[in-house]
Amino acid sequence: DIQMTQSPSSLSASVGDRVTITCRASQSISNFLNWYQQKPGKAPKLLIYAASSLQSGVPSRFGGSGSGTDFTLTISGLQPEDFATYYCQQSYSTPPYTFGQGTKLDI
């Protein structure tokens, strides 16, 4: 199985900050990498697919980059509603598609 490792596990930031979350795959996954946002008690929401493509309706302050084994999610100009937990997920090859362990972003 492909293992996904996120860092950091938790992160504290302030409104207006720029933050970066990293996701590393245990083998090359090209750009088959998605990012999700999850708020407490809610289902995850797709933010970015194919490593860098913004899902429709997602604010442009969210950005993704990377290819191969190393990927980043960047949030520029944090807003109060961005404080949540973020997960990466690989969609390379056949299912099941593994998730990272999550990064909790709080104030």
Add this chain to the structure above:
Amino acid sequence: QLQLQESGPGLVKPSETLSLTCTVSGGSVSSSTYYWGWIRQPPGKGLECIGTIYYTGATYYNPSLKSRVTISVDTSKNQFSLELSSVTAADTAVYYCGAYDSSNYFGWFDPWGQGTLVTVSS
């Protein structure tokens, strides 16, 4: 607009079988665009993909759960289902159903159901 909704018992006894159903609205489980999946999240922990099914009945299961999992699809009811046998307290989790969009070269889960908490306890 595609929507998914989980249903099933919220409490299951140890050693019994957990059974959940996901009802799809605004689209068809027979669509070639989607795989249909189950993902779970133990309290306070991360996400684990249990498995997926295509409308043809082709399934993919997480190797760590494969011996206990069955995912099926019922096109007449526009539903797909999860069965997890021989459950223990470690299977206590919020269970989500999700549509895995495979309409282009890449794929992703969107949308998701709201999730349902299943507790394994006697």
